[in-house]
Amino acid sequence: MWSFYFSQLADSIPFFLKGLWMTFKISGISLVLGTILGFCVGIARAGGIKPLRYLLYIYVDVMRGTPYLVQIFIVFFILPEWGIQLAAFPAAIFSLTLYAGAYICEIVAGGIEAVDEGQTEAAMATGLNRFQRTRYVVMPQAMRTILPPLVGQYVLLIKDSSIVSVIGLTDITRVGWLTVQRIPEGIMVFGLVGILYFSICYPLILLSNWFERRLRAQGG
Amino acid sequence: MIRFEKVNKWFGKHHVLQDIDFHVAAGDVAVICGPSGSGKSTLIRCINRLEPIQSGDIVVDGMSLTDKKTNITRLRAEVGFVFQQFNLYPHMTALENVTLAPLKVRKMNQNEADELGRELLEKVGIQEKASAYPAQLSGGQQQRVAIARGLAMRPKIMLFDEPTSALDPEMINEVLDVMRKLAFEGMTMAVVTHEMGFAREVANNMVFMDEGKIIETGDPERFYTHPENERTRLFLSKILSH
Numbered sequence: 001m002w003s004f005y006f007s008q009l010a011d012s013i014p015f016f017l018k019g020l021w022m023t024f025k026i027s028g029i030s031l032v033l034g035t036i037l038g039f040c041v042g043i044a045r046a047g048g049i050k051p052l053r054y055l056l057y058i059y060v061d062v063m064r065g066t067p068y069l070v071q072i073f074i075v076f077f078i079l080p081e082w083g084i085q086l087a088a089f090p091a092a093i094f095s096l097t098l099y100a101g102a103y104i105c106e107i108v109a110g111g112i113e114a115v116d117e118g119q120t121e122a123a124m125a126t127g128l129n130r131f132q133r134t135r136y137v138v139m140p141q142a143m144r145t146i147l148p149p150l151v152g153q154y155v156l157l158i159k160d161s162s163i164v165s166v167i168g169l170t171d172i173t174r175v176g177w178l179t180v181q182r183i184p185e186g187i188m189v190f191g192l193v194g195i196l197y198f199s200i201c202y203p204l205i206l207l208s209n210w211f212e213r214r215l216r217a218q219g220g
Numbered sequence: 221m222i223r224f225e226k227v228n229k230w231f232g233k234h235h236v237l238q239d240i241d242f243h244v245a246a247g248d249v250a251v252i253c254g255p256s257g258s259g260k261s262t263l264i265r266c267i268n269r270l271e272p273i274q275s276g277d278i279v280v281d282g283m284s285l286t287d288k289k290t291n292i293t294r295l296r297a298e299v300g301f302v303f304q305q306f307n308l309y310p311h312m313t314a315l316e317n318v319t320l321a322p323l324k325v326r327k328m329n330q331n332e333a334d335e336l337g338r339e340l341l342e343k344v345g346i347q348e349k350a351s352a353y354p355a356q357l358s359g360g361q362q363q364r365v366a367i368a369r370g371l372a373m374r375p376k377i378m379l380f381d382e383p384t385s386a387l388d389p390e391m392i393n394e395v396l397d398v399m400r401k402l403a404f405e406g407m408t409m410a411v412v413t414h415e416m417g418f419a420r421e422v423a424n425n426m427v428f429m430d431e432g433k434i435i436e437t438g439d440p441e442r443f444y445t446h447p448e449n450e451r452t453r454l455f456l457s458k459i460l461s462h
């Protein structure tokens with residue numbers, strides 16, 4: 001029996017690869033966009049004017065304080081009632097980008113705040129403007145603290161992307177759900193689902209650890 | 221060159237600069253001393269607006285700090301600043317530390333900037349460390365790089381906030397030597413320091429501060445030998461007994 005399911009599962013491999021590709025696309029695009037958003041918001045929050053800062057705190061705290069499942073429901077089922085209709089794929093990208101941006105903002109702002117104030121003052125004293133100070137003095141130093149948790153966050157976000165299956169996107173998780181209805185060997189099916197996630201996440205875990213070791217070697 | 225006119229500054233409720241009137245003529249060296257917390261750092265940090273002031277005015281090389289039309293970046297380029305903690309950029313070599321502002325603010329090309337950078341590192345006596353990172357330099361060397369960086373915009377004024385007090389004693393002189401050289405070349409300087417030897421040699425004017433006020437000013441010889449104010453006397457007896 002087991003070997004029968006096994007060969008059936010082997011036949012489903014193309015289906016799983018399609019799911020893998022979907023997970024790849026959704027998390028890849030959202031992570032790139034979320035990183036851009038997170039850096040913009042993080043830099044603005046670390047150096048910005050007061051009212052803007054409070055606004056950004058609200059954004060970050062709301063996103064971090066509510067489950068992603070609720071956020072994607074709001075984007076997919078509730079926004080249409082206000083006339084904003086998004087198909088499943090853009091809805092997933094949009095919501096996951098906002099969600100990722102909030103966590104990344106927190107990491108970026110933390111990294112910037114860890115750079116000694118004297119660095120900014122020294123740059124200011126030689127006449128560098130705000131953009132130049134950020135670009136040449138603060139960010140290169142902040143990046144060293146930002147990179148390890150940033151890549152660690154990517155791993156969490158890739159795993160969270162499994163939630164997009166609830167709005168009907170056929171990512172790895174949904175492929176698992178659909179397959180287990182035909183092949184009632186849950187351990188086998190979701191074992192494979194787990195292995196696929198692991199194969200994406202593990203290289204990132206190694207990368208994060210490497211950044212972490214490098215940071216410690218530099219005495220940061 | 222630098223003129224304070226009835227300057228007041230508060231940190232919250234704390235009145236850290238109280239009605240400061242103070243003047244440094246072109247080519248002069250003013251040395252500022254006083255107990256910890258008296259407002260010395262705040263005073264010189266106001267000169268290039270690292271700290272804003274709440275009333276009065278500061279005029280630097282004819283530019284008023286409270287005038288909305290003053291271009292603060294241009295003003296800062298006229299004023300070099302040297303910090304107690306050096307504040308070198310740790311991710312850049314000594315040369316890159318010096319050339320950053322000429323490259324980005326003055327828009328010099330790389331060759332010109334490198335040439336200027338090497339010339340300045342030579343002036344402070346560490347041309348051979350051009351490609352070293354700050355972490356590879358001693359405190360005295362770092363502070364000399366910081367002085368070279370302060371000079372890189374060809375400022376008319378140099379400000380020093382306790383430039384030697386984070387240094388091991390054997391490195392103090394190499395930094396003071398560079399500062400002496402600048403003073404003798406006619407640089408306008410305001411220096412917060414308790415180095416009496418340096419002050420007697422190069423200062424044109426001594427300023428003693430306590431609790432946010434200028435208590436006494438005067439010629440260094442007279443200042444150290446016959447201070448007029450009781451508080452100055454008390455302070456000097458404390459630092460001289462070390």
Ligand SMILES: Nc1ncnc2c1ncn2[C@@H]1O[C@H](COP(=O)(O)OP(=O)(O)OP(=O)(O)O)[C@@H](O)[C@H]1O
Binds near residue numbers: 234
């Ligand atoms: N950013 C700040 N916020 C609030 N208070 C400050 C700030 N900077 C300085 N102060 C306070 O202002 C007063 C003057 O500080 P300042 O650093 O100018 O003194 P100082 O004479 O340079 O002392 P030191 O010899 O210790 O360097 C001190 O009481 C200090 O606590």
Ligand SMILES: [Mg+2]
Binds near residue numbers: 261262381382
């Ligand atoms: Mg001070």
